[in-house]
Amino acid sequence: ASLLKTDTTKNLTISGHTDAFGSKDYNLTLSEKRASQVMQFLTDKGVGKEQMKIAGYGKAKPRVPNTSETGADAPDGRRANRRAEILLDF
Numbered sequence: 001a002s003l004l005k006t007d008t009t010k011n012l013t014i015s016g017h018t019d020a021f022g023s024k025d026y027n028l029t030l031s032e033k034r035a036s037q038v039m040q041f042l043t044d045k046g047v048g049k050e051q052m053k054i055a056g057y058g059k060a061k062p063r064v065p066n067t068s069e070t071g072a073d074a075p076d077g078r079r080a081n082r083r084a085e086i087l088l089d090f
Contacts (some may be wrong), residue, residue: 016083017085019081020066031056034082
């Protein structure tokens, strides 16, 4: 937040992600809410909203598989996929 407040020409993108459980529409909405919460946190710290954009990807971009090789549930994989990422655009 300090870096972005110091140089208002710097921008970032916040992307939200979910695990594979739930419908496509539900996960897309959830991922957008996840990214929005990070944006709100940074806004509360004094970062200008015009410096940030959000993207919700739902379950489209998993970091790791949501299931094991046998097709069984992989809770650790699902946990890793429920995330927000901040991409610095500078």
